[in-house]
Amino acid sequence: GESVGLHLPTLSVQEGDNSIINCAYSNSASDYFIWYKQESGKGPQFIIDIRSNMDKRQGQRVTVLLNKTVKHLSLQIAATQPGDSAVYFCAEMGGATNKLIFGTGTLLAVQP
Amino acid sequence: NAGVMQNPRHLVRRRGQEARLRCSPMKGHSHVYWYRQLPEEGLKFMVYLQKENIIDESGMPKERFSAEFPKEGPSILRIQQVVRGDSAAYFCASSQQGPGTDTQYFGPGTRLTVL
Numbered sequence: 001g002e003s004v005g006l007h008l009p010t011l012s013v014q015e016g017d018n019s020i021i022n023c024a025y026s027n028s029a030s031d032y033f034i035w036y037k038q039e040s041g042k043g044p045q046f047i048i049d050i051r052s053n054m055d056k057r058q059g060q061r062v063t064v065l066l067n068k069t070v071k072h073l074s075l076q077i078a079a080t081q082p083g084d085s086a087v088y089f090c091a092e093m094g095g096a097t098n099k100l101i102f103g104t105g106t107l108l109a110v111q112p
Numbered sequence: 113n114a115g116v117m118q119n120p121r122h123l124v125r126r127r128g129q130e131a132r133l134r135c136s137p138m139k140g141h142s143h144v145y146w147y148r149q150l151p152e153e154g155l156k157f158m159v160y161l162q163k164e165n166i167i168d169e170s171g172m173p174k175e176r177f178s179a180e181f182p183k184e185g186p187s188i189l190r191i192q193q194v195v196r197g198d199s200a201a202y203f204c205a206s207s208q209q210g211p212g213t214d215t216q217y218f219g220p221g222t223r224l225t226v227l
Contacts, residue, residue, distance in 0.1 A: 034215070034216075036218075042220055042221070043116075043118075043203050043218035043219050043220045043221050044155065044203070044218045045218070046215055046216075046217060046218075049215065089154055089155070091155075098143065098145070098160060098207065098214060098216070099145075099157045099160060099168060099170070099171070100145070100147070100155070100157060100205075100216060101157070102147075102154035102155045102156070103154050104152075104153060104154045105152075105153075105154055
């Protein structure tokens with residue numbers, strides 16, 4: 001069945017370092033991918049998205065890379081800050097009804 | 113410019129009672145989605161609705177769960193005869209457009225605890 005999974009459940013980085021969070025997806029028909037950030041007790045917050053006709057997209061301090069050959073997605077956060085500490089989810093959009101399929105999440109812990 | 117609103121934020125019910133969760137989408141959004149999140153897990157799709165229509169309910173349990181999005185008022189997720197396994201965070205999201213690459217924006221969630 002369809003699934004989106006993450007390689008690492010927890011990632012600990014030093015403040016100021018760059019962070020890379022990885023995600024594997026299994027549905028090759030998915031054409032839209034999103035990264036969400038979820039802080040404790042809050043709802044998922046949209047970070048950045050990418051369509052399947054792109055390999056890379058940049059935002060403010062964040063970059064998403066998509067490798068369709070190996071069905072891999074990554075989120076890069078530059079100069080990680082304490083406020084970046086949260087659980088990060090990748091999600092894919094499949095089917096005709098905008099249903100999001102979420103991975104299990106990676107906890108990013110930023111050490112001061 | 114209010115985002116997606118959900119209430120209540122926390123809801124406690126005893127086994128066998130009913131839970132009603134409400135969601136008001138962002139202004140101008142006519143598409144609503146409900147997701148459930150168990151502790152330390154990702155969100156699982158439940159149902160997708162437009163005004164007065166259920167578009168996709170493939171993630172809804174067959175019994176006790178229902179959802180609606182009336183012409184006027186918020187979307188409602190209703191859980192009848194709750195059981196402890198229903199304890200979870202329920203998130204609502206909304207989008208402006210329908211199928212396609214349209215961003216879903218999430219509310220703060222309702223945390224349901226069944227005693």
